[in-house]
Amino acid sequence: MSEDRELDEIQAIFFEECVEGLGTAEAGLTAFANGDISADVIAGVFRAVHSIKGGAGAFGHNALLTFAHAFENVLERVRGGEIAATAALGQQLLTAFDTLADHVAAAMGKGDIPQDGPALAGLNALLEGGAPEEASSAPAPEPEPEPAAPTAAEADEMGFVPVAVALEDFDAPAPPPALAGDAGDNSREGDWRIAFAPSRAAMANGAEPLLVIRELQRMGARVVNADLTKLPPLRELEPEQGYIRWEMVLDGAVEQQELDECFDFVAPDSLIEYARENQPDSGPASAAATPAADAPAVLAPPEELAAPKDARDLAPPVLTVVPPGAPPAPPQPAEAKAFDGPSQTIRIDVTRLDMLLNLVGELVIRNSILNDRLSPEDHERVELPQLARLTREIQDNVMSLRAQPIRQAFSRVPRIVRELCSATQKQVNLEVQGEGTEVDKSVIEKIGEPLTHMIRNAIDHGLESPEERVAAGKDPVGTVRLSAEQKGARIVIRVSDDGRGIDRERVRRKAIEKGIVAPDDPLSDEDIDNLICAPGFSTAEVISNISGRGVGMDVVRTNVEALGGRIEISSTPGQGTSFTMVLPLTLAILDGMIVRIEGQRYVVPLAHVVESIRPDPGQVKALSPTSEVIDLRGSYVPVRRVSDIFALPAQERRSPEESLVIIAESDLAGCIGLMVDTIDDRRELVVKSLDQNLYPINGLSGATILGDGSIALILDIDALVSTANSSGARFTLKGMAA
Amino acid sequence: MSKLILTVDDSASMRMLLKVSLTAQGYAIEGAEDGVRGLERMQELDPDLLITDINMPHMDGFELIEAVRARPEFRGTPILVLSTEFSDEKKSRARDAGATGWITKPFDAEKLGAAIRRVCP
Numbered sequence A: 001m002s003e004d005r006e007l008d009e010i011q012a013i014f015f016e017e018c019v020e021g022l023g024t025a026e027a028g029l030t031a032f033a034n035g036d037i038s039a040d041v042i043a044g045v046f047r048a049v050h051s052i053k054g055g056a057g058a059f060g061h062n063a064l065l066t067f068a069h070a071f072e073n074v075l076e077r078v079r080g081g082e083i084a085a086t087a088a089l090g091q092q093l094l095t096a097f098d099t100l101a102d103h104v105a106a107a108m109g110k111g112d113i114p115q116d117g118p119a120l121a122g123l124n125a126l127l128e129g130g131a132p133e134e135a136s137s138a139p140a141p142e143p144e145p146e147p148a149a150p151t152a153a154e155a156d157e158m159g160f161v162p163v164a165v166a167l168e169d170f171d172a173p174a175p176p177p178a179l180a181g182d183a184g185d186n187s188r189e190g191d192w193r194i195a196f197a198p199s200r201a202a203m204a205n206g207a208e209p210l211l212v213i214r215e216l217q218r219m220g221a222r223v224v225n226a227d228l229t230k231l232p233p234l235r236e237l238e239p240e241q242g243y244i245r246w247e248m249v250l251d252g253a254v255e256q257q258e259l260d261e262c263f264d265f266v267a268p269d270s271l272i273e274y275a276r277e278n279q280p281d282s283g284p285a286s287a288a289a290t291p292a293a294d295a296p297a298v299l300a301p302p303e304e305l306a307a308p309k310d311a312r313d314l315a316p317p318v319l320t321v322v323p324p325g326a327p328p329a330p331p332q333p334a335e336a337k338a339f340d341g342p343s344q345t346i347r348i349d350v351t352r353l354d355m356l357l358n359l360v361g362e363l364v365i366r367n368s369i370l371n372d373r374l375s376p377e378d379h380e381r382v383e384l385p386q387l388a389r390l391t392r393e394i395q396d397n398v399m400s401l402r403a404q405p406i407r408q409a410f411s412r413v414p415r416i417v418r419e420l421c422s423a424t425q426k427q428v429n430l431e432v433q434g435e436g437t438e439v440d441k442s443v444i445e446k447i448g449e450p451l452t453h454m455i456r457n458a459i460d461h462g463l464e465s466p467e468e469r470v471a472a473g474k475d476p477v478g479t480v481r482l483s484a485e486q487k488g489a490r491i492v493i494r495v496s497d498d499g500r501g502i503d504r505e506r507v508r509r510k511a512i513e514k515g516i517v518a519p520d521d522p523l524s525d526e527d528i529d530n531l532i533c534a535p536g537f538s539t540a541e542v543i544s545n546i547s548g549r550g551v552g553m554d555v556v557r558t559n560v561e562a563l564g565g566r567i568e569i570s571s572t573p574g575q576g577t578s579f580t581m582v583l584p585l586t587l588a589i590l591d592g593m594i595v596r597i598e599g600q601r602y603v604v605p606l607a608h609v610v611e612s613i614r615p616d617p618g619q620v621k622a623l624s625p626t627s628e629v630i631d632l633r634g635s636y637v638p639v640r641r642v643s644d645i646f647a648l649p650a651q652e653r654r655s656p657e658e659s660l661v662i663i664a665e666s667d668l669a670g671c672i673g674l675m676v677d678t679i680d681d682r683r684e685l686v687v688k689s690l691d692q693n694l695y696p697i698n699g700l701s702g703a704t705i706l707g708d709g710s711i712a713l714i715l716d717i718d719a720l721v722s723t724a725n726s727s728g729a730r731f732t733l734k735g736m737a738a
Numbered sequence B: 001m002s003k004l005i006l007t008v009d010d011s012a013s014m015r016m017l018l019k020v021s022l023t024a025q026g027y028a029i030e031g032a033e034d035g036v037r038g039l040e041r042m043q044e045l046d047p048d049l050l051i052t053d054i055n056m057p058h059m060d061g062f063e064l065i066e067a068v069r070a071r072p073e074f075r076g077t078p079i080l081v082l083s084t085e086f087s088d089e090k091k092s093r094a095r096d097a098g099a100t101g102w103i104t105k106p107f108d109a110e111k112l113g114a115a116i117r118r119v120c121p
Helices: A002-033 A039-058 A062-079 A087-107 A117-129 A132-137 A148-152 A163-171 A209-218 A256-262 A350-373 A376-381 A384-402 A413-424 A441-462 A466-471 A504-513 A525-531 A553-562 A717-727 B012-023 B035-045 B061-069 B088-097 B109-119
Strands: A192-197 A222-227 A245-250 A271-276 A403-405 A428-433 A438-440 A478-487 A490-497 A566-572 A576-584 A589-597 A600-605 A609-613 A620-624 A627-632 A635-641 A660-666 A670-676 A678-686 A700-705 A711-715 B004-008 B028-032 B049-052 B079-083 B101-104
Touching (some): A002 A039, A002 A413, A039 B012, A087 A413, A209 A256, A209 B109, A384 A403, A403 A441, A413 A428, A441 A490, A441 A553, A441 A576, A504 A525, A553 A566, A589 A711, A627 A670, A660 A678, A670 A717, B012 B028, B012 B109, B049 B061, B079 B109
Parallel strands (some): A428 A478, A600 A711, A635 A670, B004 B049
Antiparallel strands (some): A192 A245, A222 A245, A403 A438, A490 A576, A589 A600, A620 A627, A660 A670
């Protein structure tokens, strides 16, 4: 049972490799289709598909194996220059790639095995069309290694045996050809008589003929004679050469294949003869064991057997005989160069990285505790600045361990675009930038879905049909740009199209119809654009198959906000729309403003802070004993006293003029003014989760440990703003941040 | 003392599969993920047998075998190739480079064991 589990684990790793391999292959093929046809690119794709095939065989995913095998064959010939590498071929291979990806998904249990008939036929057509040399030498060109690997899957062979023999043995359980004639006598096979004379080179390459003899003995063979006539005097004896001819007898119940395998690694110029004796019908013993009636006899001396081209083959000469009519092996690439693959890697469980990150976080905290407690002289004495720098470097390095290029999330996009193009009959040119931007793994895992939706939205709703585009004087091929860049501690992911832009009149009508806004609400263009992300809004009159699915952009917004990010929309009628996701690079470190209220310290995430104000007398107005607003250049923003929110015991109620008001903005629900006593500091903080120890507390998103060892709670601005707004009028201050 | 086998394959799952199959047969297994690392590990470990893949980044199986054979101390170390490829041309190249034998993936654990016994006492 534990072995099963072990195998499951290995298979899980294989699937990870598959996903990586698919990414490599797709990137390579995309480059290929765009005209970047270098040997390295092709070699990379080949190796990726090759590895998928290898594992598919090992884990018994036969459909995947068969398809990967055909794919690999085509790639091998492209690599060898037998199939011309053109951009059009790249395009064709990309289509086949999609089927390969589906096969992998099916193997992983995420979907059905795809109908790969047409794709497979396409690959095979390439194979047949792409090997002219073979076509000329053999009238019915048979893609040479074709059936062997696929059929090998469920069989238990290792394929030592050269293809010609192996296939017959594995594919059809029928008796070997040579024995077919005397099927009636098969019940009792004659014993094997074996002669084996290791050659002069018998021990080259680390081979050891003695082990072959031992293996034969293990199978039941008995040595009946050792011919020592060629043994030289001791003085002349070369210890690494073979001089003895061994003769053995072996029980006839042993299959020929077992014998074949035994001699598989024997040096090619050794003498190997074996045949059954006492065959009733077949006269001389030698004939009976001939692997194929028309192939040279097994017992023939090796010199006669080794066809010139096979002379140095690894397999023993008796088995390398190619049946007449079979095509010669295809020409191989002159030199398989060292591949430029990815750098060396090891795999580490993410939980272990998280543990490390957590510990480094503690180290950072200890460091700032030392910083706070030691006098400046002591700082120098213990070289605290150096320790701090080192700690910071460790922290950065550990963070970067979790960081991965966003390419992983982007890699799905080309396929989505291809599928949408064929579904919508639109022509799209996808431009991707900044895929090397590194983001924390947790972020990569979660942006896949929003990203997919944004791409779908851009193609389905944003871009016009080719006819409309031409009518509008545009290139019939639309452009969708996908970019990622790092800005400070945030990552900005943008999907933009050059389509028709948002039809604001229509969006407004729809929003009114759905009761999202009132008919007389004054709405800026930006407000209207943002309505697309409002809950319950979908402009598609008929929910389309593509971007519809009943999931609107509001879900995208919710997902992004759950990651601590926000979405921005901008659109120019007739010129296009762009959706921008702004996400934190990591969820573990926060830029925060440390504020003090009634002697306690809290953290306001800096990303939410718009400005901080020391109010003038009369700027903060009380609407009721519990609600106040601040007059901010003519607009009113609700003000909450943090001491009220958390019911802190206050000596006396401070007047607003003695306090500070921090204007914080939430993408969800607008702005709020937080009244605090003072601002202490601004620094990067290590976020500690509260939910391991406490039930979720509304208004708090976590905690951090400050330099003096005390704990500060992190305010959840989104929650605070919605609570503030739910009790009073709804305020929006769009554009104020700018 | 169990025999030590070094397996060189760029696929971690293949290395693990080999490890599980061969550990069960009493071998001690070490792994490396490409030819460059494989050569380093050869020198560190001096294993009883080397099993290597062909298609690998940085240094492929052929180059690894040649590099291993170029060192006098490994002249007699058996080397098996374990690859999904099986063309005669590749096999003969492997033999020229100094491989002892060739096994085609996917492999069967029992037969792999038998193959190992034929090259590794």
